[in-house]
Amino acid sequence: xxxxxxxxxxxxxxxxxxxxxxxxxxxxxxxxxxxxxxxxxxxxxxxxxxxxxxxxxxxxxxxxxxxxxxxxxxxxxxxxxxxxxxxxxxxxxxxxxxxxxxxxxxxxxxxxxxxxxxxxxxxxxxxxxxxxxxxxxxxxxxxxxxxxxxxxxxxxxxxxxxxxxxxxxxxxxxxxxxxxxxxxxxxxxxxxxxxxxxxxxxxxxxxxxxxxxxxxxxxxxxxxxxxxxxxxxxxxxxxxxxxxxxxxxxxxxxxxxxxxxxxxxxxxxxxxxxxxxxxxxxxxxxxxx
Amino acid sequence: xxxxxxxxxxxxxxxxxxxxxxxxxxxxxxxxxxxxxxxxxxxxxxxxxxxxxxxxxxxxxxxxxxxxxxxxxxxxxxxxxxxxxxxxxxxxxxxxxxxxxxxxxxxxxxxxxxxxxxxxxxxxxxxxxxxxxxxxxxxxxxxxxxxxxxxxxxxxxxxxxxxxxxxxxxxxxxxxxxxxxxxxxxxxxxxxxxxxxxxxxxxxxxxxxxxxxxxxxxxxxxxxxxxxxxxxxxxxxxxxxxxxxxxxxxxxxxxxxxxxxxxxxxxxxxxxxxxxxxxxxxxxxxxxxxxxxxxxxxxxxxxxxxxxxxxxxxxxxxxxxxxxxxxxxxxxxxxxxxxxxxxxxxxxxxxxxxxxxxxxxxxxxxxxxxxxxxxxxxxxxxxxxxxxxxxxxxxxxxxxxxxxxxxxxxxxxxxxxxxxxxxxxxxxxxxxxxxxxxxxxxxxxxxxxxxxxxxxxxxxxxxxxxxxxxxxxxxxxxxxxxxxxxxxxxxxxxxxxxxxxxxxxxxxxxxxxxxxxxxxxxxxxxxxxxxxxxxxxxxxxxxxxxxxxxxxxxxxxxxxxxxxxxxxxxxxxxxxxxxxxxxxxxxxxxxxxxxxxxxxxxxxxxxxxxxxxxxxxxxxxxxx
Numbered sequence: 001x002x003x004x005x006x007x008x009x010x011x012x013x014x015x016x017x018x019x020x021x022x023x024x025x026x027x028x029x030x031x032x033x034x035x036x037x038x039x040x041x042x043x044x045x046x047x048x049x050x051x052x053x054x055x056x057x058x059x060x061x062x063x064x065x066x067x068x069x070x071x072x073x074x075x076x077x078x079x080x081x082x083x084x085x086x087x088x089x090x091x092x093x094x095x096x097x098x099x100x101x102x103x104x105x106x107x108x109x110x111x112x113x114x115x116x117x118x119x120x121x122x123x124x125x126x127x128x129x130x131x132x133x134x135x136x137x138x139x140x141x142x143x144x145x146x147x148x149x150x151x152x153x154x155x156x157x158x159x160x161x162x163x164x165x166x167x168x169x170x171x172x173x174x175x176x177x178x179x180x181x182x183x184x185x186x187x188x189x190x191x192x193x194x195x196x197x198x199x200x201x202x203x204x205x206x207x208x209x210x211x212x213x214x215x216x217x218x219x220x221x222x223x224x225x226x227x228x229x230x231x232x233x234x235x236x237x238x239x240x241x242x243x244x245x246x247x248x249x250x251x252x253x254x255x256x257x258x259x260x261x262x263x264x265x266x267x268x269x270x271x272x273x274x275x276x277x278x279x280x281x282x283x284x285x286x287x288x289x
Numbered sequence: 290x291x292x293x294x295x296x297x298x299x300x301x302x303x304x305x306x307x308x309x310x311x312x313x314x315x316x317x318x319x320x321x322x323x324x325x326x327x328x329x330x331x332x333x334x335x336x337x338x339x340x341x342x343x344x345x346x347x348x349x350x351x352x353x354x355x356x357x358x359x360x361x362x363x364x365x366x367x368x369x370x371x372x373x374x375x376x377x378x379x380x381x382x383x384x385x386x387x388x389x390x391x392x393x394x395x396x397x398x399x400x401x402x403x404x405x406x407x408x409x410x411x412x413x414x415x416x417x418x419x420x421x422x423x424x425x426x427x428x429x430x431x432x433x434x435x436x437x438x439x440x441x442x443x444x445x446x447x448x449x450x451x452x453x454x455x456x457x458x459x460x461x462x463x464x465x466x467x468x469x470x471x472x473x474x475x476x477x478x479x480x481x482x483x484x485x486x487x488x489x490x491x492x493x494x495x496x497x498x499x500x501x502x503x504x505x506x507x508x509x510x511x512x513x514x515x516x517x518x519x520x521x522x523x524x525x526x527x528x529x530x531x532x533x534x535x536x537x538x539x540x541x542x543x544x545x546x547x548x549x550x551x552x553x554x555x556x557x558x559x560x561x562x563x564x565x566x567x568x569x570x571x572x573x574x575x576x577x578x579x580x581x582x583x584x585x586x587x588x589x590x591x592x593x594x595x596x597x598x599x600x601x602x603x604x605x606x607x608x609x610x611x612x613x614x615x616x617x618x619x620x621x622x623x624x625x626x627x628x629x630x631x632x633x634x635x636x637x638x639x640x641x642x643x644x645x646x647x648x649x650x651x652x653x654x655x656x657x658x659x660x661x662x663x664x665x666x667x668x669x670x671x672x673x674x675x676x677x678x679x680x681x682x683x684x685x686x687x688x689x690x691x692x693x694x695x696x697x698x699x700x701x702x703x704x705x706x707x708x709x710x711x712x713x714x715x716x717x718x719x720x721x722x723x724x725x726x727x728x729x730x731x732x733x734x735x736x737x738x739x740x741x742x743x744x745x746x747x748x749x750x751x752x753x754x755x756x757x758x759x760x761x762x763x764x765x766x767x768x769x770x771x772x773x774x775x776x777x778x779x780x781x782x783x784x785x786x787x788x789x790x791x792x793x794x795x796x797x798x799x800x801x802x803x804x805x806x807x808x809x810x811x812x813x814x815x816x817x818x819x820x821x822x823x824x825x826x827x828x829x830x831x832x833x834x835x836x837x838x839x840x841x842x843x844x845x846x847x848x849x850x851x852x853x854x855x856x857x858x859x860x861x862x863x864x865x866x867x868x869x870x871x872x873x874x875x876x877x878x879x880x881x882x883x884x885x886x887x888x889x890x891x892x893x894x895x896x897x898x899x900x901x902x903x904x905x906x907x908x909x910x911x912x913x
Contacts, residue, residue, distance in 0.1 A: 001426035001870045017429045017505050024497045028535045035539030042577045216552045220572040223552035
């Protein structure tokens with residue numbers, strides 16, 4: 001006996017095997033992201049008053065990515081429809097668009113991550129806080145006593161930044177493109193502050209008490225932001241690989257077994273729509289609320 | 290053995306070859322046949338053997354722990370030098386240090402649950418039996434099935450290897466509570482998380498496959514209410530695994546972030562480690578981990594017990610030679626258990642200070658879930674009534690399951706009430722309670738299943754005499770091991786003390802005499818000795834079983850027919866062992882699963898695929 005219903009639907013369920021399989025898989029994915037969303041809720045509700053950040057993420061970039069994913073959902077659907085009506089050329093075109101949109105989404109996301117990565121909060125010895133994007137750092141070469149300026153990123157914490165590239169260099173000062181505030185809470189709610197002036201701020205080494213970039217270790221908001229969007233980005237990457245395979249080498253199946261190939265496009269499309277849907281929840285929760 | 294055997298369709302040796310005609314020209318090699326097999330029966334056996342090995346390993350850890358409890362700080366006899374050589378300083382002089390004891394404790398739980406019982410009960414028996422029972426040629430997604438086993442195996446290897454890294458395996462208990470799991474400065478927890486990610490992925494793939502198989506590949510005529518209860522039990526179990534495991538995966542991701550990326554998901558503000566303020570951002574919630582863990586952890590209990598109930602049901606129906614009593618009640622009760630298992634989890638957390646209102650809610654749901662469990666057990670008990678019971682080894686194990694599981698279940702009630710739980714929480718009482726559910730409960734059912742389906746897998750019976758030795762020995766020593774723990778727990782002995790409470794007891798008793806509240810009397814402490822001896826004897830009586838499994842492959846009594854137990858369900862209506870593709874031709878199902886002793890029928894069993902009298906004979910297709 002051979003396994004039945006691999007591409008034809010079973011009459012009483014109306015589903016072929018893989019379609020049921022992907023729906024079950026998506027149910028478990030709902031629970032996976034559900035676990036993280038519930039963590040978000042508990043962490044946010046449990047945060048001390050004024051400690052939960054607002055307005056840390058760029059709403060315009062988030063909106064751009066939302067539009068990109070919405071467009072990719074449309075092209076995914078059109079690619080499947082093209083298969084259904086037997087237009088292979090159109091399928092190729094639409095899924096090429098899907099892949100391009102997915103890669104654009106990931107590029108925007110990478111830019112946003114990088115933006116957080118080079119964003120530092122420096123605790124100063126006088127109790128104030130310097131906050132802004134890394135501009136440059138000045139080191140002195142211990143051997144020659146010459147100063148040199150570095151513009152590249154040097155680490156996530158003060159101990160890493162201060163030791164420089166090697167132990168032969170010693171930190172003299174750090175310049176951030178940002179501002180100095182007297183209360184850490186002023187850094188939390190950026191939405192409430194209409195105009196925030198950014199200017200180069202030079203901090204001498206002796207003023208620095210501690211220094212940390214906006215990585216997931218910085219606070220629980222960034223922790224859940226990086227974890228949720230990171231897991232989502234991994235899903236985007238996985239979906240892109242699958243769709244890329246079906247678009248490229250996997251599309252040979254079109255000639256041999258078009259029905260099964262169309263089913264594969266449908267299955268991968270269902271996954272893609274789910275990943276889009278997760279973003280539809282992520283965007284308001286992280287960027288707007 | 291003289292039997293009236295009627296089989297529809299009749300299977301001759303030759304039929305077996307028609308069933309996989311397209312494979313006849315291609316004989317798979319060793320790797321393809323046994324390692325990278327996509328055949329559900331081979332995968333089932335792979336799961337079974339791996340899981341039994343892990344269970345033996347987990348049992349070994351337990352023996353070492355019992356030694357340490359009964360003789361704290363004294364080098365382990367015979368094995369001590371080996372331990373020191375392999376594990377290094379944590380086993381200095383061959384004695385088990387508190388760190389090593391914690392590792393063994395955490396890994397005993399992890400291995401027994403995730404690498405022993407679940408793979409055996411769900412993946413091994415489910416894989417082998419479910420497709421046969423529903424008349425399917427294989428699982429729906431054979432390659433995903435293979436991937437599921439490989440993910441499981443890799444997860445097992447990671448867990449095993451973690452014993453030998455510097456610092457040893459995870460030490461934070463099988464529940465891995467944060468912040469403890471993050472602040473222990475060894476890498477065992479990292480391995481634990483990685484291993485769990487593989488195991489969770491494995492069970493996810495398995496669960497999708499099981500559900501899709503049961504929905505899509507039922508043979509013609511196999512309606513939902515004609516499914517054997519075992520299939521129903523596996524169906525509900527698969528849904529629990531599908532939906533309850535992912536939140537633990539997200540929790541594992543967050544704990545991984547805490548351990549590796551120094552986030553503070555589960556680390557509160559002001560966390561102090563070793564008297565120093567920890568260098569973390571804080572703001573996290575330790576309760577969050579417990580909620581996410583127990584959201585899996587409690588449904589997991591039903592993952593352990595439902596397949597066992599399914600096995601017991603099949604064996605009881607077969608050996609009482611009468612229909613199971615209350616089939617529909619069983620099905621609805623199993624569905625109710627599956628649903629309710631998702632809303633009882635916080636009864637593990639009464640002592641966390643999560644609030645009396647939440648405690649009351651979970652106390653109520655916990656009491657409600659005992660109703661369907663009792664329905665299931667009652668149906669089995671009533672099924673025995675008036676049967677002419679065949680007491681073979683599988684039936685002995687299945688019948689011992691009933692009182693043993695009953696004790697486990699009933700002793701759980703005081704733990705479900707939050708007032709009495711305050712006293713019993715985290716004591717040996719709870720160890721005794723859940724071991725009664727899982728060890729003489731589930732594991733007995735698993736043994737029953739091994740003895741019952743062994744003839745289908747190999748074409749030979751396991752030795753009956755040694756089976757009985759295995760049974761009576763296991764029954765007696767299981768109770769010797771676990772019964773005293775109820776007394777110890779009620780006397781206040783805590784479950785995680787690496788010296789079995791010796792120091793604690795000595796300190797309290799020296800202050801105010803032996804009768805002080807909180808002190809453990811000598812009687813209670815001495816029970817450790819009896820438990821150790823019981824545990825070692827329990828190990829000894831497993832030896833006949835191990836030998837029996839291997840010896841009977843070649844030397845067991847041969848089965849005379851494909852249906853040696855005179856059973857009704859479809860797995861017995863195939864050639865023995867079933868060929869690739871299982872059935873020579875697609876079976877048609879005409880009736881429910883437990884048509885035993887139907888009045889007027891020639892035999893005392895009516896297979897599900899036997900056509901109704903007067904019905905047109907079904908066409909037998911010969912090739913595919």
